[in-house]
Each structure stands twice: as C-alpha cells, then as structure tokens.
Amino acid sequence: MAAVLGVSAHYHDAAAALVVDGRIVAAQQEERLSRVKNDPSLPQLAIDACLALGGIDAAALDRVVFYENPYRKLERVLVGSLAAFPRGAGFFRRALRSQLGDKLWVLDQLAAHLGVPRERVGFVDHHQSHAASALDCAPFDDAVALTVDGVGEDESTALWAPADDGPRRIASIGYPHSLGLFYAAITAYLGFRVNEGEYKVMGLAAFGRPRFREAMEQLLRVSSDGSFRLRTSAFGDHLRADRAYGDELLAMLGPAREPECPWDLQSDDDRRFADVAASAQLALEEVMLALARAAHEQSGARHLALAGGVALNCCANARVLAEGPFERVFVQPAAGDAGGALGAALVGARQAGDSIQGVFDPALGIAADAGRALAVARHLGLQAERVDDPEREAAERLAEGAIVAWVRGRSEWGPRALGQRSLLSRADDVTLRDVLNRRIKGREPFRPFAPVVRDAHASALFEGAPSDMTPTMTTVCRVKGDSLPGCTHVDGTARVQTVAGGGALDGLLQAMERQGQRALLNTSLNAAGEPLVAHVTDALDFFVRRKPDVLYVDDVRITR
C-alpha cells in the first residue's frame, strides 16, 4: 500500500498525479494553476494541489516518480548533436544550456520542493509512462498500448504489453523518425504554435484536398511492417531553433504561412495551406493505421490503448477504430506529456506492489468553491446569488440562446472540457457558434465546436457513438442528419462527448431535452491562447473579460 506522486515537467505540459493504494486520487496540469499555457516548469502548484486533494503531506509519500529518464535524454542530445557535426553546434549549445541549467537536476528539484530524501525520487521511461496511463485507465483488459509522440528519451513510437510491475516494451521506433515531429513541423509551417496548434491543423484539414499527398509520401514513408521513416533532411534534421522544417520542405510545399495573419479560406494562399493540412492529416492517419495493424500483429491483443501526443489527433483515432483490427480503442484523455505524470505514478504504484483499482474518471483536478465565487463576484460588482435548480434555469437560458459558462465540481484532466469547466450553447444555432469563435473565444473562424449528448441519444445523432472514446472526446463521429449545424464540421463530423447517467451535466442535458434539445455545444472555458480555467477566480476573470451571458458555479448564478 503506497502513496506515489508522478510528475512530468520541463518540456511542455507539466503535471502531477497522485496514486494512493492503487487508486488515482488526483491529477492536475500546472498550466491550469499557473495560467501559463502549456507551462513546462516544475509543477509546484499542481504538486501541492494533488497532495491537498489527497489529504496527505509530502513526508507521507512513499515514492516520487518522474516520467522520463533524464540521463538517457542527455545521452541522446549529446549523441545527436555530435553525430550531426559540424551542423549540430547550435543545437549542442542550446540543448546543453537547457539540460545543464535545469533539466538534468529535476530529481533534485523535486526532492527539494517536497522536502523528501533524494533516494525516494526516481524515474521511469517516457513512453512507458504514456503506456501505463493508457493501459491502466482503459475500461478493458487484453490490450496492447501504442504510444506515439514527438520523442521521449530516444524513441518516438512504441508498443507495450501489460505487466504486473508496469508495461513491458514489445518494440519501438527510434528518433529521429517521429510522427509527432512531422506533424509539429507542419503545424509550424502553417503558422501555428507547436504543441498547441496541432488540433487547428486537424480542423483546417477538413477544408482542404490532399493534393500534396505525394509530397507527404516522400516526407513520411511507411514500410510493409507498419514502421515508418521520416525524411529528416526536410525537417532540418531536427536541429534548427528558428523553425521545425528545412528548405527542402519549403521547396516541396511552397512558402510557409506567416504567424498571426488573419485567415481567409477564399484566398488562393489559404486554400493551399488547407490542402497542405489535409495532406498531412491523411498521411498521419495512414501511418497510425499501419502502426495499429503492426501492434495487432505483434501482440495478438483484442483491444488497443493509445497515448502520446499524437493520440490527441481524434480524426486518426476514429479511423483506427473504424478501419483497424481492434474491437475497442481507448485514449487516455491527457494523452500528451501531462499524461506521463499519471503513468509515472501508476508504474510507481505497481512497482511498490499495488494493483490498480477503480474505474477511470477524468474529474481529477481542483474543486470549484461556489462560496468564494459568490463573494468575489460581488466585490467585482457582479450580480451573484444562489439558485435552487441551476440545471433547469441554465437549460431555459440556453434554450433562449444564451451562452453559459458552467463550472462544476473537480476540474477535468486532459485538454477537453467535459462539463466541469465548460462554455455551453445551443448546438443547432450557427450564429451562436460564430459569436463564440469571434467574440468570446477569439479563435480562427474555421475552428469547429463539439457537441455533448446523453448516451441514450448518441446513436440516433451520431454514427459510431457511444464508444470507449466518446466520454472523453478523443474521437470524431459522423453526424446523422443536419440537426446540429453549430457543432457539425464542414466534413460532416463532430468530436462528440457522450454522457452516461448521473452528474450535473447529465441533469442539464435532461433539462435541455425538456426544452426540445437533445444536444448542447460544449467548448472549453478559456480564451484563445489561455489554459482552461481551474479556480473560480479564473472563471470570473473570463466572465468579466470575454462576456458570456451568465456564469454558473455549482448553485451560484453570476450575471452582469
């Protein structure tokens, strides 16, 4: 019986997770508390929050587990920069500054922050932590884990079998061949921020045609055994600091897009960029399918658990389920590096002799404090009062066309808002969708929104729903009919969330049904470039600056 803290940090999406006696007690991304998007820094706030949620002191921790081997990482950095001699000089300088100044000492930093002996702080391999987060949270056994990301210590892709003391590696594909770095380069080429803009590329892809398919096949070659190879020279051999791609890629695809320029999909240039996005998306999907087939062949498992940043590509996940060899597919919702913290804690727990208990529930973060929201709102000059039936009242407002900010319970784990920190509106009104994109969230106009629906109505409205991925919005489904224009993307799909019985969101959806609406538009409670809100003060900050019509924090209604 052990209390194990898992931590991810120093690259992007720092997080902490706490597993006590084999149960996941808390998990929190640092960005939600520090308010720094994709915050990579040592997650001190998240660590403190997890300990508080678990009701334990740091001294009571049996183990602290970091999600990566810092020594293997340093070795790969050294070897990679020397192997590229003399072109690796700049990379050598930058990478070693970062490694020596900070990253190498992460285990010491953790010991110091927690006040625990350094001997109690250890690490697991990066992809193993991803695999554990997927396998131990999946709602099925007889599974293989496929982990796909930019790069861990020195691998970008791996297959894992479950084992009592943590996932066992079956096979891997080594750096520099990386699907994550391929997609990141395309993200940067299209003018978006890396590790943030990848899902914008996915959304943009639906507006294009894959006419750069042949170019993508030269950049990313799939072998008959399901492995793949990247044409690294087109990506600057991953050595450049100023951009993630080389001149060779520009020669193949044309000039890159300037960041920050407004989008106009009627223009020739932006249509070309949409075609590049469509081509890259198709290439990624086909590689993911090939990897899934290889995973099945090498493991013989019936089901698939996915993790690693590339598993956030829900269009690819949908194809893997529909066209791949597995009966069921699950994606741990914080599939990126944040999820590594959870996986590290789970491996640590297993190594301490615990078996993993309980059904995975993504509401793992800090709780909402309605009393505090009431008090602060009044000091901000807002109207705030407790109401008897917030679900019924919110449903009435939503039916009238209001945009409702909804804060309930413990905050979500992972990038998607699942009803704990959501912005809601009618799903059948495109005017509201445009207001949300332009005025409230400040996003690009091509960005789609996602619907939420109760399990009971999912199959009537969507093909392939519900599934193991729909509760956490990690897949897309084709929309049946045209009743949800506010949430249907231009290609006829939606990243649907399905809700099982019980809970405030289910109550709200039932109240909406009485208003004649079976689904709602559900988007994250944050503006563009900002993390999802966590504390109620962040929700109030959003409410004041971005001006949705009403904010509910549990049973407190806040208006202007």
Next chain:
Amino acid sequence: MRALADFVYTLSWRIPGRRWRRLLAFAEAEAESALELRCAAAATVDPERAALYLKHAADEARHAQILHRRAALARGAPVTLPRRGHGRLYERFGERVFVAYVHRGERRGRRQFEAHVRFFEERDPPLAAALTSILTDERRHERYTGELLEGPFADGAARARRRARLADLGHRWRRAGAALTAPLFALLMLVLYLLAAPLALGARAREADGWRKED
C-alpha cells in the same frame, strides 16, 4: 534629474529598428504581470483583494494587447507575442511582499510611461494616446497597492517594501547576469563542441530504422 531619467528611459526609441522590439517587450511584461495577478487572485484568502487583483489582471491583459498591436504597427508586419511564464512571485514571497513588489513595479512603470508619453507627444501622437491610456491604469494600480500597504498590510509594510526592493534588485541582477553569461556560455560550448569532434566519429548515429524489437 527628471531630464536625465527621461533620457535614459527613452534612449532606445531613437534607435532605428528598436521601437517594435521594445513595444513587444513591454507587451510581454504586461502579459506576465497579468498571469502573476491571476495567480494572486486565486491564492489570496480575501475575496475583496481577489477582486482587486482580477481587475488589475484584466487591465494588464488589455495593455498587453494594445502594446502587441502597437509593436506590429511599428514593425509593419505581424509579430508573435512570446510566452515565457512568470516569476511566481506570490508563491515565492507571500501576499504582503507580493503587493509591495507590485506597488514598486507600478510606481516605476508610471514614471517610465510618463517619460514615454512626453517623448511621443509630438513624434507619434497615436502611440502617445495609447500609452496615456495605459498610464491612467498604472496610476490607479500604484494607488490601490499603496493603499493596501497602508491598510490591511500596514503591519510589516516597511519590511515588505525592503524585501520587495531586494527581490527586485535580485531579478534585475539575474536578468543582467543571464544576458552576460549567455555569450560566454555560447563561446564555451562552441569550443567544447569542436574539441569533442573526434567523438563524432564514434557517435555517428546509426539511424534507427524500422522496429527495434525487445528481447
């Protein structure tokens, strides 16, 4: 003294090509300040102060947008606002010293912005007008933080101001130190890289191709 201070504060505006970079740096500082204040609002136990910090954060976020736009105008092309995190001041120092630090920063910012407004009044009236709108807020921020130090944080305010002054000096020393160390470190790394060249022969990466199977 004021003339000398004005000269120092506005020196770089006179250098061609610096204007947009400096405006962008200001936008960055405002954005970081907004993050600090949002964290403070979440952490403070007092709901009235939480509301004050949120209003302040909203002002800083608006300033960041104004200055970001101004930087793009000055450059004549879009510019990306870098995101670098923040100093976690509330977490490190506690609320009393945090307020003292903010008060000090706002007072200094107010003086600097007064100089910038005077500089641009004739040279670039639209920019002067934008900076004036920011200056109005800076004065308010200086005032309310001063009131907090004389009110709820009066007990221990003098010590808090001293700690804030030391912290401020420490930050600026480290910022200067980092700027000085960077070229020295870069040179050292270049020399080491060249000396390590023979290792490159052994380290020529056999590019991992295809699946690597575990035994």
Next chain:
Amino acid sequence: MSRFTTLRELVAHFVGQRKFFFIPLLLVLLLAGGLLLLTGGLSYVAPFVYSLF
C-alpha cells in the same frame, strides 16, 4: 548534496552504456553548467519590469 546523487547516477548511466569516452566531456560540461547555476539558469522573466533597452 542531492546533486551528488544525480552526478553519480549520470556517470553510472554512461558507464553502464559502456560509453566511457563521454565521461571527460560530461565533466567539462558540468563545470560549464556551473556558470548557469551562478546566474540562476535560463531565459529569465521579470514581471512588472519594463525593459530599458
């Protein structure tokens, strides 16, 4: 003192990989890293401070 544990683990990693030739380079790098520690490390943020230049 916990940094000595890290140093020990670091050297043990390279010894375990039989990459002994990296160890002199590592030692020099760690000395260079001392420079960074003296100035507190990396790119530095300073909220509520407007650059003078």
